[in-house]
Amino acid sequence: MPISYFYEGLGSDETAPGFSESESEQYVSAFLLTTEGIELAKAFPRIRDRKVRQQILALVRVTAESIYGDKNA
Numbered sequence: 001m002p003i004s005y006f007y008e009g010l011g012s013d014e015t016a017p018g019f020s021e022s023e024s025e026q027y028v029s030a031f032l033l034t035t036e037g038i039e040l041a042k043a044f045p046r047i048r049d050r051k052v053r054q055q056i057l058a059l060v061r062v063t064a065e066s067i068y069g070d071k072n073a
Helices: 003-007 023-032 035-046 050-068
Strands: none
Touching (some): 023 035
16 A cells, blocks of 8 residues: 555644644744744753853743733743
8 A cells, every 4th residue: 555545634734643732832833933933042052051041041031021921921
């Protein structure tokens, strides 16, 4: 049988059972598709000092809270 037999009925926009993304995974994927997300994903790991990374993360959290008022932002 051709391999395509096993994929009949699956459109390109459908996800195979057992491979759906969670809400947080979808959020991360959407973020990483932005220009800023890609740039941050490349630059952040280059910061070797853990304390500096934590300070940057704290800055981003405080900034988001002050703008959006949501502690989960």
